[in-house]
Amino acid sequence: FxxxxxxxxxxxxxxxxxxxxxxxxxxxxxxxxxxxxxxxxxxxxxxxxxxxxxxxxxxxxxxxxxxxxxxxxxxxxxxxxxxxxxxxxxxxxxxxxxxxxxxxxxxxxxxxxxxxxxxxxxxxxxxxxxxxxxxxxxxxxxxxxxxxxQTKPEIYIIEPQQNEQLATVTPTIRARFTAPFQGNADIDPMSIVVSVDGQEVLRGAQAEFDSVTQSLEVKLQTPLSQGRHTIEISAANRAGIQADPVSVSFTIRPRSLTAGLHMISIPYLLSPGRDSPAYVVSPTVMLARYGLMPTAQPPYIPGDPSDYDYHYYDINSTDEYVRTLVPGRGYWVQLDLGSVLQIEGHTLNRQQPYMVRNESDWDALREADIGWQQFGNPFPFAIDTMGVQVLVDEGSRLVSFSEAVDEGVILPVVYGWDGERYTPQVAPDIIFEPFQGYWIKKLRPCRLVILPFGTPQGRKGIKQREREPAISSSDSWAIEIEALGLHNRAHSSTSVIIGVTPKAASGVEWHRDLPAPPAPPNAQVVMFLTPHDAGRGAMPLIADWRPATKRRIVWQLHLRAIRGSKEVRLRWRNLGRIPRNWQLTLVDRARDRHIHMRTATSYNVTVESESEVVLQIVAEPVILTPLRVSNVRGISTRGAGLIIQFALSQPARCEVTIMTLTGRSVRQLVIGKGRAGINNVRWDGRDAAGRHLSPGIYLCRVTATDELSKRVAQGVGVIRLK
Known part of the structure; x- marks a missing residue:
């Protein structure tokens, strides 16, 4: 049959x-x-x-x-x-x-x-x-x-698919002709008719038809308008038996980008002359792609700007990295105004795998094919790691994405960009969306082979693992620290996560301890973490989770300025999620500063050009004792005024109020963080308006606020001003 x-x-x-x-x-x-x-x-x-x-x-x-x-x-x-x-x-x-x-x-x-x-x-x-x-x-x-x-041939339209949304105005029509029971359809190519919206675009196929595979490929040359369109294909076999005509409807809806910074990819093979960033994105676009530099010399060192850095586009650019937009590659795009992408091109063949290649100079140097690389899904539909294979051992062996991770060929973490910060995904829960660019890190030379298998419905929106600090308990907590350039905000915000959880191991875990990808182009400041203990390795991280413990924990925070000195403000969030029995301190040893992170909300630091500032974040468990203020008294000095002395049962934020015997406040002294034990504050004997007060008896009230529990304690003493 x-x-x-x-x-x-x-x-x-x-x-x-x-x-x-x-x-x-x-x-x-x-x-x-x-x-x-x-x-x-x-x-x-x-x-x-x-x-x-x-x-x-x-x-x-x-x-x-x-x-x-x-x-x-x-x-x-x-x-x-x-x-x-x-x-x-x-x-x-x-x-x-x-x-x-x-x-x-x-x-x-x-x-x-x-x-x-x-x-x-x-x-x-x-x-x-x-x-x-x-x-x-x-x-x-x-x-x-x-x-x-006789066997009636059948027509299957492979693309566009029914109700598919396309971004290109010149889509590719691909169809396959079959006979029942896998028989040869034996199609007469001169009988093939292709219509778009009722208008014939092809009658009689020659170069468009492959008689061996019984397949048709028609690349539309005349742009279609935005909106809904219908394609119909009819054909007959050489015996004259007519197949039932088949049609699909699809929608052309151009993609748009908002103003700001994006990491993108283009999942279409753009037409010659229509493939430049100026044509596709905007004539004024700032576009950059990370890659091998002309100054690179073996041995190639990932992260060394003389070996790997950004290539920038301009309207007259001849640089292969940015001259044209190529499927499978990722690009940074900076727009001052929103833009609609002008895409005139064709999709890759969905019946064949696609091997992602770097630029010719980079591709030719196998030993340079390591480190962070910008990657993009080459197909206009989402693909998960089941659709990604890795060619290893100089192309002699093809393994799955998971096997490549297990063999130490690539890291299991990839990064997208949400317009403000990196968004990590961890294998196997990775979805590569069309038009989105990604960072992927190769530990050994390899090539990615993308299979045109769409992601099953319901797999989208994979939960980000441990990236956002969303947990809080007595043994699990996390905070986010953001570095913000104070003078030039463009590309200047970056953040890291530190956290504690019983799930964490003593070594680096890639599904929790996230490696730091390269900074966006024109970044003002780079911030990352390195493990304080050498046993955890030295790879820069943007998320560092430690095992739950009752001992002191130290994170090392690095700040680097790019192209000039930078004034940077560090600010932290989610302090309310930290258990009451933990105290966090930001330590700047170079400036002899200790910032109690519960009572302060930010810290400014200057990072000199091409230099690095290293800070520490210290988490220490504390023993909670009742907050008390005692032994409030005044000690006479040789000059005017008094030394106000008092004792605290535990560290607290303090405020000293000088009052008359009737309780009227005449002066307030805010001293910030007081330590457990004896504290001394100097009062110059003046009131709030700066006038000298008359000698005599006054009351001194010390108000202490516990930074952990927010409890308040007060102590009052009698002082004599001479």
Whole structure:
């Protein structure tokens, strides 16, 4: 049926009363349905089960009269039922072993065996076999019949798909022609007609049609308008059998970018002359791509700007990295105003894998194919890691993404950009969206091979693992620290995560401890973490999670200025998520500063050009004791004023108020953080307006606020001003 490779076929026999067949109950054409798959089943054969399933036998004879007597036959073993005129000389309760109505045309005068006849020439699963036997007649001992074997071709439109949204105004139309049962459709290329919105764009295919694969590829040259369109394809095979026309509807909706910084990719093979950043994005676009520099020399060191850095685009650029936009590559784009992408190009063939290649100079140096690289999904639909394979060992072996991670070929973490900061994803829960650029890090030279398998519905929106500090308990907490350039805000914001959880191990875990990708182009400040203990390695991180412990924990925070000195403000969030029994301190040893992060909200630091500032964040458990203020008194000095002395049971933020004996406040002194034990504050003897107060007796009230619990304690003492 349809192809010699199929297991089902019809066997035609002319059965006459000659020789062994001289006792047949009837003569004519017998038609047998054979299934080689069942006949070749050794188990069925040994169990005598070839014919067990009456609805799907290994060998089945069609009975022209449709009575199905053979299948329902039941022998009557009563000796009195013997019938010498019956085939087999037996009596029957029902049916028989054959009669004159079984062959064609037979006593039933059935002259047709087609899909619509009874019996039908359908396959066992009910499809049209394409076989039709008509005008069956007997002439003496010969059978005369008209036999037609025809297979109606079928058309499948591969792309665009029904209701697909496209960003290109010149889409590619791809279709495949088949016959039932994987037969060759044998399409007549001159019969192919392709219409778009009722207008013919192709009649008779030449170069567009591949007779070997029976496939069609039409690249539209005339741009289509935005909105909904319908494609229809019709064709016939060389026997003149017309396939049912097939149509799909799709929508052209251009992609747009808002003002700001984006990391993008273009999942289309753009038309020549329509592939420059100025044409696709904007004539004023700032575009950059990270790659191998002309100054690079072996051994190539990832992160060294003389080996790897950004290539920048300008309108007259001849740099291969930024001259044209290529599928599978990622690019940075900075826009002052929003822009609609002008995409005129074609999709890659969805029937073939696509190998992502770097630029020619980079691609030629295998040993340089390491470190962070900007990557993009080359297809206009989402793909997960099941659709990504990795070519390793100089192209001799193809492994899955997960296997490449396990073998230490690539890191399991990739980064996108949400317009403000990096958004990490961790394998296997990675989705590569179209038009989005990504950072991927190669630890060994390799190439990515993308399979055109779309992501199943429901896989989108993978939860980011441990990136946003969303947990808080007695043994799990996290905070985010942001570095903000104070003078030039463009590209100047970056952040890191520090956290504690019982799930963390002592070593680096890539699903929690996230490596730091390169900074965006024109970044003012780079900030990253390095593990304080050498046993955790020295790779820069943007998220560093430590095991839950009751001991002191230290994170090392690095700030680097790019192209000139920078004034940087560090600010932190989510301090309310930290358990009360933990104290966090930002330590700047170079400036001898200790900032208690619960009472302060930010810290400014100057980072000199091409230099680095190293800070520490220290988390220490504290023993919570009741907050008390005691022993408030005044100590006379040689000059004017007094030393106000008081004792605290634990560190707290303090405020000293000088009052008259009637309780009227005359002066407030805010001293910030007081330490546990004795504290001294100098009062110059003046009131809030700067006037000298009269000598005499005054009251001194000290108000202390616990930075952990926000509890307040007060102590009052009597002081004498001389």
């Amino acid at each position: 349809g192809s010699p490779t199929q297991t089902e076929y019809f066997l035609l026999c002319n059965r006459q009363r000659i020789g062994f067949d001289q006792y047949l109950p009837g003569v004519g054409l017998t038609i047998w349905h054979i299934d080689k798959l069942i006949l070749g089943d050794t188990t069925r054969y040994l169990m005598n089960a070839i014919q067990q399933d009456h609805s799907h036998k290994g060998i089945h004879m069609f009975q022209a009269d449709g009575a199905n007597d053979i299948d329902i036959s039941q022998v009557n073993f009563d000796p009195n039922a013997f019938d010498c005129t019956s085939f087999g000389f037996l009596g029957w309760i029902q049916g028989n072993w054959g009669d004159a109505g079984d062959p064609y045309p037979g006593t039933a005068r059935n002259t047709e065996f087609t899909f619509l006849s009874m019996p039908s020439s359908a396959t066992y699963i009910g499809l049209d076999s394409g076989v039709a036997i008509t005008d069956i007649d007997m002439r003496d001992t010969s059978v005369i019949a008209r036999i037609r074997v």
